[in-house]
Amino acid sequence: MDKIVIEGGVPLNGEVSISGSKNAVLPIIASSIMFDDPQNEISNVPDLEDIKTIKKLLSSLGAKIEDSRENNRIFIDSSGINNYEAPYDLVKTMRASVLVLGPLLARYKRARVSLPGGCAIGARPIDFHLNALKLMGAEINVDHGYVEAFAERLKGASITFPIPTVTGTENIIMAACLADGNTEIRNAAMEPEVDDLINALNGGGGDIKRDGHGRILIKGVKQLKRLSHSVIPDRIEAGTFMVASAITRGDITINDINVAHLKPVTEKLSGTGVKIVINSPTSLRIKGSKVIRSIDVTTAPYPDFPTDMQAQMMALMCVSEGLCVITENVFENRFMHVGELIRLGADIKVKNNFAIVKGVKKLSGAEVMATDLRASASLVLAGLASSDGYTTVSRIYHLDRGYEGMENKLKNLGAIITRVKGNSTVNQAHEEIHEENITAGEGV
Numbered sequence: 001m002d003k004i005v006i007e008g009g010v011p012l013n014g015e016v017s018i019s020g021s022k023n024a025v026l027p028i029i030a031s032s033i034m035f036d037d038p039q040n041e042i043s044n045v046p047d048l049e050d051i052k053t054i055k056k057l058l059s060s061l062g063a064k065i066e067d068s069r070e071n072n073r074i075f076i077d078s079s080g081i082n083n084y085e086a087p088y089d090l091v092k093t094m095r096a097s098v099l100v101l102g103p104l105l106a107r108y109k110r111a112r113v114s115l116p117g118g119c120a121i122g123a124r125p126i127d128f129h130l131n132a133l134k135l136m137g138a139e140i141n142v143d144h145g146y147v148e149a150f151a152e153r154l155k156g157a158s159i160t161f162p163i164p165t166v167t168g169t170e171n172i173i174m175a176a177c178l179a180d181g182n183t184e185i186r187n188a189a190m191e192p193e194v195d196d197l198i199n200a201l202n203g204g205g206g207d208i209k210r211d212g213h214g215r216i217l218i219k220g221v222k223q224l225k226r227l228s229h230s231v232i233p234d235r236i237e238a239g240t241f242m243v244a245s246a247i248t249r250g251d252i253t254i255n256d257i258n259v260a261h262l263k264p265v266t267e268k269l270s271g272t273g274v275k276i277v278i279n280s281p282t283s284l285r286i287k288g289s290k291v292i293r294s295i296d297v298t299t300a301p302y303p304d305f306p307t308d309m310q311a312q313m314m315a316l317m318c319v320s321e322g323l324c325v326i327t328e329n330v331f332e333n334r335f336m337h338v339g340e341l342i343r344l345g346a347d348i349k350v351k352n353n354f355a356i357v358k359g360v361k362k363l364s365g366a367e368v369m370a371t372d373l374r375a376s377a378s379l380v381l382a383g384l385a386s387s388d389g390y391t392t393v394s395r396i397y398h399l400d401r402g403y404e405g406m407e408n409k410l411k412n413l414g415a416i417i418t419r420v421k422g423n424s425t426v427n428q429a430h431e432e433i434h435e436e437n438i439t440a441g442e443g444v
């Protein structure tokens with residue numbers, strides 16, 4: 001298992017380009033199951049482990065997928081689908097595999113999808129998805145760890161989610177696309193990734209709109225013709241690089257983003273004293289400030305502060321001046337990064353879903369272990385700020401699920417960072433990082 005080794009304390013400077021959104025492209029790839037055309041095309045697809053997993057899943061169903069590195073494009077022909085099962089070994093590595101449930105039911109009347117099981121950040125149930133599909137006329141049985149679903153023809157229904165669910169909203173949007181009649185989803189997720197799915201489906205013949213009051217209205221259509229869509233930028237990757245500039249007191253220009261999607265993050269970071277200049281709707285510049293002000297953070301569904309940025313903000317608050325409270329309202333166990341941040345010298349106390357973070361003067365390098373995707377990003381950020389010694393982050397396969405070439409993007413911004421094979425000793429890693437650093441120096 002690879003590790004990342006960082007020699008922190010270097011302010012990051014320069015420009016970085018953000019990749020396509022993981023959480024937008026996953027449902028859009030799943031939705032290709034519903035399109036008749038053999039040449040469905042999706043561009044700005046990030047090169048991530050989770051994308052490899054969902055491509056493997058679609059291939060196992062019988063779809064044909066071709067990659068084209070030009071504009072990170074993939075082509076999907078789902079006309080050959082003849083298997084309707086999402087097996088445990090794929091679903092357990094990526095719970096977003098449940099997103100094939102709605103499309104398979106809508107187009108092929110049946111699906112057998114492994115229950116995703118929990119993950120580091122919580123139990124992650126899918127009861128909202130299943131109850132909604134039952135309201136649409138699906139027969140749902142859960143047996144031996146699998147959801148067995150059947151529907152001769154899904155019918156439109158009025159569905160109210162108890163709390164907003166992103167993939168729940170996405171599954172029902174897809175199921176309702178080809179249903180008989182109209183479907184209304186109340187208390188629907190407002191995330192931009194849901195809007196990107198809606199745009200992709202409407203571009204291929206769907207009839208879906210938001211009414212502006214948390215409702216989504218879907219008119220069932222007879223068929224979907226061709227999917228052809230370019231995926232929105234990843235707002236969480238963008239937010240992560242914004243924190244990288246703040247935590248290293250750097251000066252980074254972040255390009256190929258959608259500034260409007262970053263509003264809750266931009267507002268929160270401005271409160272810490274960083275300077276943010278909006279260059280255009282797709283680019284901003286963020287300059288860190290010597291003194292990082294503490295600011296409370298409370299996560300909630302969009303348009304509030306995203307839970308997927310909580311761990312990254314916590315890393316920044318670890319080196320702020322003062323004390324703040326970070327409240328995690330979306331997942332029940334999303335503080336796995338706390339213990340590892342404490343190993344780097346942070347002062348954090350957790351009580352239920354609150355973390356009280358007291359800023360310290362500096363963090364010191366240490367060996368730490370990633371536990372989940374955003375926790376791994378948080379540890380890399382903290383390592384970049386640790387001015388005393390090396391930080392080694394192990395189990396970075398978590399990072400690879402959601403960040404495309406993160407260490408290279410950071411290296412291009414001046415970070416002293418390298419990826420080493422899991423079996424290399426820490427000393428070997430330190431030598432490697434220095435060799436790379438000297439070589440880089442020669443290249444200047």
Ligand code: EPZ
Nearest residue numbers: 023096124125126127128129164165166167168308330331
């Ligand atoms: C999506 O997960 C994202 N993943 C997550 O990103 C993100 O953290 C989350 O939305 C919240 O924004 C993808 O889009 C692939 P939810 P999802 O359903 O859809 C409870 C990352 O780091 N719930 O909105 O699984 C649930 O337990 C990942 O990129 C039920 O109880 O999240 C949670 O407490 C992590 N029953 C809350 O709702 C259900 O049937 C919100 O979950 C569904 C959800």
